Amino acid sequence: MDRIGEVIEASTTELAAQCYELYGVPPLGSLVKTADSSLELYGIVCNAVTTSLEPGRRPIARGKDEPSEEAIYRSNPQLTKLLRSEFNALMVGHRKDGKLYHYLPPAPARIHSFVYLCPPEEVKEFSQSFGFLNILVNAHLDISTDELIAAALRQMSRAHQERHAFLVTAGKELATLLSGRFDQLKSVLGRLKE
Amino acid sequence: MNEETTQKLGIVVSGSLTQGVEVRLDGSASVEDMAVGRYVTIEGQKRRFFGMITDVSLGFTDQRLSLTPPDTSDPLMAEVLAGTSIYGTLHVLPMLTIGTDASLEGPQPVKTVPSHYSTVNAASQQDVELVFGEEDERKFYIGTPLDMETKICLNLEELVKRSNGIFGKSGTGKTFLTRLLLIGMLQKSTAVNLVFDMHNEYGWEGTSEGHRKVKALKQLFPSSVAVFTLDEESSRRRKVQTDFVVRIGYDEIEPEDIALLRQTLNLTEASVQAVYQLARAFGNKKWIEKTLELEDGEETAELLNRLNIHEATFGNLRRGLETIRRLPFLVPKSPDNTVSRILEYLDRGINVVLEFGRYTDVTAYILVANLLTRRIYARYRDRTEQAMGEDTPTPHPLVITIEEAHKFLNPEVSSQTIFGTIAREMRKYNVTLLVIDQRPGGIDTEVMSQLGTKLTCLLDSEKDIDSVLAGVSGKNELKSVLAKLESKQQALIFGHAVPMPIVVRTREYGSAESYKSFGLVSQADVKKKAEKDIEELWGQ
Structure with a gap:
């Protein structure tokens, strides 16, 4: 399984993780998981950020005399260590005793637990049920929930062979959740195309 | 399932x-x-x-x-x-x-x-x-539901126990539906039919709208149908095999018959009263003949004065009676008793179709239908009562089919005609009606409410629809169904003989296959079968 980072901040609804590789953040909407001894927690990537290691020090422009972007990193090898990539994941479910639940875990993730990007089979298994959509619809995030829902469904649909059928089923689930909020439904459905 | x-x-x-x-x-x-x-x-x-x-x-x-x-x-x-x-x-x-x-x-x-x-x-x-239910010895296949091939069957045994109605605009298939129903009754019930066939459609050949010839009862079931005619000439021209030519004597017309014709003969209320007085004066058997013989003069004036009939009233009545006299099938004295003849056939279980030939005039139809029915009904009543008292078998249940029913059963006359009585008292004496009409709105609501099963083709007048559906549960819902029927071969059936209202596409009628489906074999097939039988017999 693809280990991509480590939890550095956790709450019941969200976790923040730092990537091992600079710019190694998973795509928006992808399913990630972390585990402790009894619980596997699932989250959907809802935000990512790359910043300076020290909050007070902003990076400076260095490429004036360099021919390309790669050349900047080549001539300043310390940069990869002074910058870091982080991402946030919205908790959407958990697995306990081998059983999947599409609602919030009983406890938040532990700091320094490893975060993995879920392989397609696991994404497929997780997306058999759409209980998590309700969490996404009601989340208060910096980015619009429409964007997040659309991104998550786009990501998940890749794990399904019958992509269109999957999106239709998910769309119908959403239509029920968003009954009376047709504008929102329309904007999500409009973002499902690839 | x-x-x-x-x-x-x-x-x-x-x-x-x-x-x-x-x-x-x-x-x-x-x-x-x-x-x-x-x-x-x-x-x-x-x-x-x-x-x-x-x-x-x-x-x-x-x-x-x-x-x-x-x-x-x-x-x-x-x-x-x-x-x-x-x-x-x-x-x-x-x-x-x-x-x-x-x-x-x-x-x-x-x-x-x-x-x-x-x-x-x-x-x-x-x-x-x-x-x-499925088609069996009592149930008759009438049609299929709109989008299925299942056969919808009417329980004819139940159907004939009450009076029934067939309604629909002109050209929606009332006649075909009636033919089917008559065949059904003939095949599946013990009832016999007396059909007052105003347009000569049920006894012998009729035509469909595509001008295709369609066989009728007598051709399909020659042994169990008799065709009576009022117009021998017309029947002969159409090559109908008639069994009896109906002639009606003046002595058979009673004052009630005239009362019923009040509207069609344009009589005043006073004229109708005068009829009763004249009948009392001359006797029930001879009053028409004698009234028509009266000549203007002292004697007549004296008679009218004695009977307290105004001269204008008498004039009005006389004009009416002249109209009747012009009907060619009316003769001063009938050579045979039509009622007895009809009953004779009915007793043998033979259905009687009375053709009106060219006399499609309403006056003739109302007069004859009412006159014959009243007498037949009276005989049936006598015999049923006798059967009750003496344990003799009751006569065959009788179904009387009348067209243009609103002329007999409109609120003004329904209380006077025998048809009103039959519709209301229904099955007590084993006589019921099959009412065929295109303006059910004109029929007395009291009569409509007594009809057991109604089969209705497309209707679009609000009044007619209301009248047909009066008293049915789910009326408003059925209304939308009725108004959306196709103009051909579709009918809504509801009432006593079906467990629930149903829209059917009526069974095919008029093609060779359709005749075969009634269990009939064509002449050619009979011959073929006979040849085959002979061959088998000699082959062995």
Whole structure:
């Protein structure tokens, strides 16, 4: 399984993780998981950020005399260590005793637990049920929930062979959740195309 | 039940017993495949319900969907919205319940509604068969439901126990439906028919709208149908094999017969009263003859004065009687007793069709139909009463078929005509009516309410529809069904002989195959079979 980072901040609804590789953040909407001894927690990537290691020090422009972007990193090898990539994941479910639940875990993730990007089979298994959509619809995030829902469904649909059928089923689930909020439904459905 | 034939349509979301239930359609069921008049079954928790679609509508969860319609050319958008945000709804009128053990109880009238979110399926062939039964020695196949091949059967044994009506606008298939029903009665019930055939359609050949010749009763069942005619010449020209030529003597016309013709003869109320006085003065048998013989003069004036009849009234009455006298089948003295002849045939179980030939005039029709029926009914009453007292067999149940029924059964005259009496008192004396009419609105409501089974083709006058559906539960729902019938070969049947109202595409009639389906074999086939039999006999 693809280990991509480590939890550095956790709450019941969200976790923040730092990537091992600079710019190694998973795509928006992808399913990630972390585990402790009894619980596997699932989250959907809802935000990512790359910043300076020290909050007070902003990076400076260095490429004036360099021919390309790669050349900047080549001539300043310390940069990869002074910058870091982080991402946030919205908790959407958990697995306990081998059983999947599409609602919030009983406890938040532990700091320094490893975060993995879920392989397609696991994404497929997780997306058999759409209980998590309700969490996404009601989340208060910096980015619009429409964007997040659309991104998550786009990501998940890749794990399904019958992509269109999957999106239709998910769309119908959403239509029920968003009954009376047709504008929102329309904007999500409009973002499902690839 | 067979899984393959069951198509889930949706779920029950609301409703009431009196108004029917609302069914929300699934996304997979297209609203365009639904049709008013189709059958559905509702799987309740404890029993199954059998109902009919009475309305189809479109719904949405958000008003904005109608204000700013989404782009449905996008297949994803269209598929997602169908059945969720935009959906079809059906209005279903539950009619019957089928208990868990249907074979024991059979379908029962509905007294409750299915619970919330009960599944609604399209009715399968088996369901329809379970409700309407299969063709057997008492049930006659009348047609098929709109989108199925199942045979819908009428229980004719039950049907003939009450008076029935066939209604519909001109050209909607009343005549064909009547022919079918007459054949059904002939084959499947013990009743005999007396048909007053105003337009010569039931005894011998008629034509369909495509000017194709259509066989009628006598040609199909020569041994059990007799054709009587009022107009020998017309029958001969049409090459009809008639059994009896009807002549009616003046002595057979009673004052009541004239009273009934008041409207058609344009008589005043006083003239009708004068008829009774004249009949008292001259005697019931001779009054017409004598009245017509009266000449203007002292004697007549004196007579009128004595009877207290005004001269103008007498003039009015006389003009009316002259109209009657011009009817060629009326003779001063009839050579044979028509009523006895008709009864003779009816007693032998032979159906009688009385053709009117060229006398399609309403006066002739009302006069003859009423006159004959009154006497036949009186004889039937005597014999039924006698049978009650002496334990002799009751006469064959008799069905009298009349056309243009609103002329006999309109509110003004229905209380006077014998038809009104028969319709009301019905089956006590084993005589019932088969009423055929295109203006049911003109028929007395009291009579309409007594009709057991009504078969109605398309009607579009509001008054007629109201009158046909008066007193039926779910009237408003049936109204929309009735108004949406096709103008041909479709009929709504409801009442005593069917467990629930049903729209049928009436059985094919008029082709060689259709005759065969009545169990009839053509001459050529008989010959072929005979040849084959001979061959087999000699071959052995």
